[in-house]
Amino acid sequence: MESRPLVVVGAGISGTAAAIQAAEVGVSVSLIDENPIPNGMVGMNVPHFFGQSLPPGNESASIETFIPTTVALAEAEELGVDVRLGTCVWGTFRNRENSRLLDGPQVGLADTERSWMMNYERLIIATGARDLSIGFVGWDLAGVMGANGAHSLMNRSANLASRRMVLLGSGNLGLKTAKMALENGIEVVAVVDVSPTVQGDAALVEALRTEGVELFTSHTVKEAAGKNGCIESVVLVGIDDDGEPVAGTEKMVSADIVCLAIGLVPNVELLSLLDCELTFKSEIGGYVPRHDDRMRTSVDDVLVAGDAAGFHDGMIIDPDIARNQGRLAGIAASASLGAIGPTEAEDLMSEIRSEILSQAGAKPTEVHTGWKRWLGSFVKAGGQDVLACPCEGVTRAEIIGLQPPRYLEWGSEQMNRRSLQTQVEDNPANPNQIKRLTRAGTGICQGRRCREQAALLLAEEANTPISEIPLMTYRPPVRPLPLSIMWPDDESEQVRTEWPKWFSPNNKVLG
Amino acid sequence: MPTDSAEIVVIGGGVSGLSSAYYLAKAGKDVIVVEKGMVGGEASGRNGGMISERTDEPALIPLAVESVRLWATLEDELGYPTEFIHQGRVQVGVSEEEMGDIFSERDEALRHGISVEPLDPSEVQDLVPGITARTLGGLFFANGGHANPQRAVQAFAWAFQDLGGRLYQNTAVTGINVEDDKVTSVETTAGSMAADVVVAAAGPQTALLAEMAGVHVPIAPARVEIIATAPLEPLFDIALVGNGLYGRQAARGNLLFGGGAHEWIDVDLTSEPGKPNTPLIRNIARRLAELLPAVANTPVIRSWAGIVEQAPDYLPIIDIADNPSNYIVVTASAHGFGIAPATGKVVSDLVLHGDSSIDISGLGLNRFSDLDPRWREERGWVPSFERS
Ligand SMILES: Cc1cc2nc3c(=O)[nH]c(=O)nc-3n(C[C@H](O)[C@H](O)[C@H](O)COP(=O)(O)OP(=O)(O)OC[C@H]3O[C@@H](n4cnc5c(N)ncnc54)[C@H](O)[C@@H]3O)c2cc1C
Numbered sequence A: 001m002e003s004r005p006l007v008v009v010g011a012g013i014s015g016t017a018a019a020i021q022a023a024e025v026g027v028s029v030s031l032i033d034e035n036p037i038p039n040g041m042v043g044m045n046v047p048h049f050f051g052q053s054l055p056p057g058n059e060s061a062s063i064e065t066f067i068p069t070t071v072a073l074a075e076a077e078e079l080g081v082d083v084r085l086g087t088c089v090w091g092t093f094r095n096r097e098n099s100r101l102l103d104g105p106q107v108g109l110a111d112t113e114r115s116w117m118m119n120y121e122r123l124i125i126a127t128g129a130r131d132l133s134i135g136f137v138g139w140d141l142a143g144v145m146g147a148n149g150a151h152s153l154m155n156r157s158a159n160l161a162s163r164r165m166v167l168l169g170s171g172n173l174g175l176k177t178a179k180m181a182l183e184n185g186i187e188v189v190a191v192v193d194v195s196p197t198v199q200g201d202a203a204l205v206e207a208l209r210t211e212g213v214e215l216f217t218s219h220t221v222k223e224a225a226g227k228n229g230c231i232e233s234v235v236l237v238g239i240d241d242d243g244e245p246v247a248g249t250e251k252m253v254s255a256d257i258v259c260l261a262i263g264l265v266p267n268v269e270l271l272s273l274l275d276c277e278l279t280f281k282s283e284i285g286g287y288v289p290r291h292d293d294r295m296r297t298s299v300d301d302v303l304v305a306g307d308a309a310g311f312h313d314g315m316i317i318d319p320d321i322a323r324n325q326g327r328l329a330g331i332a333a334s335a336s337l338g339a340i341g342p343t344e345a346e347d348l349m350s351e352i353r354s355e356i357l358s359q360a361g362a363k364p365t366e367v368h369t370g371w372k373r374w375l376g377s378f379v380k381a382g383g384q385d386v387l388a389c390p391c392e393g394v395t396r397a398e399i400i401g402l403q404p405p406r407y408l409e410w411g412s413e414q415m416n417r418r419s420l421q422t423q424v425e426d427n428p429a430n431p432n433q434i435k436r437l438t439r440a441g442t443g444i445c446q447g448r449r450c451r452e453q454a455a456l457l458l459a460e461e462a463n464t465p466i467s468e469i470p471l472m473t474y475r476p477p478v479r480p481l482p483l484s485i486m487w488p489d490d491e492s493e494q495v496r497t498e499w500p501k502w503f504s505p506n507n508k509v510l511g
Numbered sequence B: 001m002p003t004d005s006a007e008i009v010v011i012g013g014g015v016s017g018l019s020s021a022y023y024l025a026k027a028g029k030d031v032i033v034v035e036k037g038m039v040g041g042e043a044s045g046r047n048g049g050m051i052s053e054r055t056d057e058p059a060l061i062p063l064a065v066e067s068v069r070l071w072a073t074l075e076d077e078l079g080y081p082t083e084f085i086h087q088g089r090v091q092v093g094v095s096e097e098e099m100g101d102i103f104s105e106r107d108e109a110l111r112h113g114i115s116v117e118p119l120d121p122s123e124v125q126d127l128v129p130g131i132t133a134r135t136l137g138g139l140f141f142a143n144g145g146h147a148n149p150q151r152a153v154q155a156f157a158w159a160f161q162d163l164g165g166r167l168y169q170n171t172a173v174t175g176i177n178v179e180d181d182k183v184t185s186v187e188t189t190a191g192s193m194a195a196d197v198v199v200a201a202a203g204p205q206t207a208l209l210a211e212m213a214g215v216h217v218p219i220a221p222a223r224v225e226i227i228a229t230a231p232l233e234p235l236f237d238i239a240l241v242g243n244g245l246y247g248r249q250a251a252r253g254n255l256l257f258g259g260g261a262h263e264w265i266d267v268d269l270t271s272e273p274g275k276p277n278t279p280l281i282r283n284i285a286r287r288l289a290e291l292l293p294a295v296a297n298t299p300v301i302r303s304w305a306g307i308v309e310q311a312p313d314y315l316p317i318i319d320i321a322d323n324p325s326n327y328i329v330v331t332a333s334a335h336g337f338g339i340a341p342a343t344g345k346v347v348s349d350l351v352l353h354g355d356s357s358i359d360i361s362g363l364g365l366n367r368f369s370d371l372d373p374r375w376r377e378e379r380g381w382v383p384s385f386e387r388s
Helices: A013-024 A039-043 A071-078 A147-156 A172-183 A202-210 A269-273 A320-336 A342-359 A368-382 A396-400 A420-425 A431-438 A451-462 A493-497 B015-026 B058-078 B096-111 B121-127 B149-162 B203-213 B280-291 B340-353 B375-379
Strands: A002-009 A029-032 A082-084 A088-093 A106-110 A115-125 A129-131 A144-146 A164-168 A187-192 A219-225 A233-238 A251-254 A257-260 A264-266 A278-281 A286-289 A302-304 A387-389 B004-011 B031-034 B050-052 B089-093 B116-119 B137-141 B144-146 B166-168 B173-179 B182-188 B191-200 B220-231 B239-242 B245-249 B254-259 B299-310 B317-320 B327-331
Touching: A002 A013, A013 A029, A013 A071, A013 A320, A071 A082, A088 A115, A088 A269, A115 A320, A129 A147, A144 A147, A147 A172, A147 A257, A164 A172, A164 A251, A172 A187, A172 A202, A172 A257, A187 A219, A187 A233, A187 A251, A219 A368, A264 A286, A302 A320, A320 A342, A368 A451, A387 A396, A387 A451, A396 A420, A396 A431, A396 A451, A420 A451, A431 A451, A431 B149, B004 B015, B004 B166, B004 B182, B015 B031, B015 B149, B015 B191, B015 B327, B015 B340, B031 B149, B031 B191, B050 B058, B050 B089, B050 B239, B050 B245, B058 B144, B058 B149, B058 B340, B089 B096, B089 B121, B096 B116, B096 B137, B116 B121, B121 B137, B144 B239, B149 B166, B149 B340, B173 B203, B191 B203, B191 B340, B203 B299, B203 B327, B220 B280, B245 B280, B254 B280, B280 B299, B317 B340, B327 B340
Parallel strands: A002 A029, A002 A115, A029 A082, A115 A302, A144 A257, A164 A187, A164 A257, B004 B031, B004 B191, B031 B166, B089 B239, B191 B327
Antiparallel strands: A088 A106, A106 A115, A129 A264, A219 A233, A233 A251, A278 A286, B050 B144, B089 B137, B116 B137, B173 B182, B182 B191, B220 B254, B220 B299, B239 B245, B245 B254, B317 B327
16 A cells, blocks of 8 residues: 555645645655546536536536646645645545554545555645535526636636626635636626625725626525526525515626635535544634644544635635645644654744734634525525525425425325424434435535535524534545446455455354 | 333334334334434444345244335335335346355245246346346345335334324433333433333344343444445346345435445444444445446445444344343344334234244344353454554
């Protein structure tokens, strides 16, 4: 099996900074990133929300045009970091209660050809954050995508064929995305926010206004519509303080992209697989890993950095926050590997910490009230018969009614008396029940597009704070991987020949 | 003062406990089910969903045969979907060794009057399009099929409630009170619950509970794994066994297959046991790709693990304890999903009449009277030490 003292997952700002920091003190590091994302994954809406299918004219967007060669990545390579692009980490494994037979802690890797395992001594998870998606009427049309999806598509193909974007969310994420769209020659026809004021940085707002971008506060999307499964127009509507649409304020704009930039959710799936303790902190995106001031999680040998450790809108304006977290994690990991002495490490870390303190901008505020406001406005403007889980075709109404999937064609008196509300009467609300019974969250995007919405609906029905709703479980592989790629070329002779039958008496058993 | 009391308290909201509770409530009994997590949270919501007449385990055949009969009308009986599909089961041989198993199963089936049909490779191909060209033959079991475990467990739970049964979830049993050779009540995290009869159907924890009642139930817990692919167009509707795997295509189209090494573990009474997957899921994926090469490019989208318990002879234990004599033990030895409806009927019979109309003579506690107390260690059915 391959093996590295330090494995860093995610070659964004924080992961690259961590790898550089460790390489500088002589630690042998692998820095792994799935970009450029293969077209196959894009089609499955993994890891970003790219939309039902790429808008016409974009299918052939060549992945070769996107090679994430940032200056920092070049520096990392120069320092001897083993940089692996186009490689995803689909699983993390370690020995623990009820699983004690592994040859040490390891990550599962894959590219478009094969998968393999790699041992690590220290692991830094810097996997970033993904788009929050909440459904409105027509969000299943091609052309609706998340901000990360849009960034990725714009990066892959300088000439994204789409021309007119409606952008939801006026925080820094939305404003930056609007700016990026403009730079890519896409017209931003509206920036929409349910809140009465623009959320993001004043300078960014000014820059957009100068470019003639119109901002619609106290507005939401009533519906997106179009022919042949693609968006052509979007109806915006003004909303009052309760999120109710205000009659007569509808405005139709023509657009071929609707970009959801209403929030980001830390990518904690690899941490969750390792049983790193996750705690709910609304101000940094919901479930985030508990970590100390060296970025160490509750699990020995596993550290975090950047958006995966918790994301707030200020991090978009100030990339040094993520960078410094990466550096901290890089030093802490190196120190624990003995590559630098404890005093030297402590000096370096306190330097970074004071830098962090001096940069500390406004304290981030909780985000879920805003998320609920988006959901509420979509419900009031467009109803509950809107897909919540696009993969499995499950609507919000079906989740609330706890309905069996339509293909079962099940109807019975008894079933009609059951709902999410009756379910939470005899059991604390758990989104895994939604998954089991409605199948929302069981699709090919692995719940990336419905988890938060399902949790919000459940909190609402259970009349429970969102912080009390557990995480819908993450399972490996956290990327959809063809059987032929999961296939272990390196399967041992023993596993081959001593493969047991189901607890059969006349068979020897491994382990 | 007990918090609640009933004629029967069932410990464990898995499929065995809920099926028992359902049939007891249907017989007019006042029943409580106490479950430490959520219904079907353990093996009962995590298994392969395979249902068969168990020709490989003669002692189980009467129970299994009755169960298949009950599954056929269960949705109507309960009023909720189970996704039961009654198209039979195909055992495929892709090696000489598997063909050997097939021949002995055929002989066993015929001996017990169970309907089986040998298949040549092209007949297997007709039933399972896309099956490997390495197929040497197969055996078709007409009776049997598969169902969706999570839906089926929930169906039992809801139907039980519809009959007035009381279900306590997130409530663990922490103690068993015995007076004058009778269980009087159970202690739970929600207070004590008095009962005339206690049914312990707590999966691997059944042993720990029994110990508190002074009954010895020899079982060892193990962790097993399973994978799920993205949905495919309908390929086959039978339950499939072959290339060291067992599995099915779900109503939605996903392939769900499990198999491979299990890991012996220990559990405690009240906490949820950890159920991590391991890189074994890659080996399962490979075997599935070997078995069904035509769909080898289908993505795996999740995997999970579950905990089963095993008696020394790999058979369920369903019996009334000698002492206390109002204590019934139900543990499935990893056969529990398919046989669940009949298990419930048997338990209800045992409570109501003291014996069962279905033959469970091979499943009693007395078969272990000579068992060496150190049997787990002797067989190596104990957790391994951490290697690294
Ligand atoms: C991966 C996998 C595949 C399988 N495939 C098949 C298959 O294809 N066909 C088949 O027939 N079988 C299969 N099995 C076996 C089958 O799932 C089990 O035998 C069956 O579910 C056992 O049901 P049960 O109700 O007896 O136990 P469980 O499902 O284990 O339920 C016991 C319940 O008791 C609760 N409990 C434990 N202790 C306490 C306490 N102190 N207080 C309160 N509650 C407690 C637990 O939380 C649990 O919910 C499989 C199992 C696994 C894991």
